[in-house]
Amino acid sequence: MICNKVLVLNASYEPLNITSWRRAVVLLIKGKAEQLENNKTLIYYHFPLPSVIRLRHYVRVPYKRIPLTRRNILERDCYTCQYCNAQTEKLTLDHVIPRSRGGGDTWENIVTACVKCNIKKGNRTPKEAKMNIINSSKKPYSSLQFEIFKHTKANFNREWHKYIIGI
Structure with missing residues (x-):
């Protein structure tokens, strides 16, 4: 059973989302996307399983606020x-x-x-408690960052790295 995820890039090469391999294949067959990377597994004769696709037309994505949870x-x-x-x-x-x-x-x-x-x-600042914060706490750029990080941990989807800044 194939359960790979596919990174979808906008026409401008910016990461847009992560989708299932089935949805990615549909986009490729309909001509709405092009395959940039694959994992060398054939799903059909001369048709490798995609791992990164790029949409042929730019999709405008509205800013989506990430909830503080x-x-x-x-x-x-x-x-x-x-x-x-x-x-x-x-x-x-x-x-x-x-x-x-x-x-x-x-x-x-x-x-x-x-x-x-x-x-x-306790009820002190890190400086008062003589404790250092390892990573600076900042607001994530997008919820897609979380998903991409999950799918690139432990050297999975290595071919995604050249399309993503900061991973």
Whole structure:
């Protein structure tokens, strides 16, 4: 059974979305896209399974706001404590500047922390607690970043890397 995902690029070569290989094949057959990369597996005689396709016509995509949710923060921080780099199932969200000191619920002020580090930091700033944040907390560019990261972890879909900046 084939379960590969395909990176879809806009006509301008910017990543647009990730789709199933079946949908990608339909776009190719209808002439709406061209195949840029494949994984050398044939799905039909002389028809390799696509891994990257590019749409022939530019599609205008409206800006879509990324909601500030626990899941999205965990995704952004790769399910890793931003103080000690631990990957554990017991992760919390920590306000860099505590709410009691005026710190708000923003992408820049919330990081993923293990319970131990969150307790150690307490109601202080990282500087006061003598703790460093490993990765700067910032708002993700798009939700597509999360999906692309998931599909390129552990050297999967290596051919996607030349079409994506920052991975």
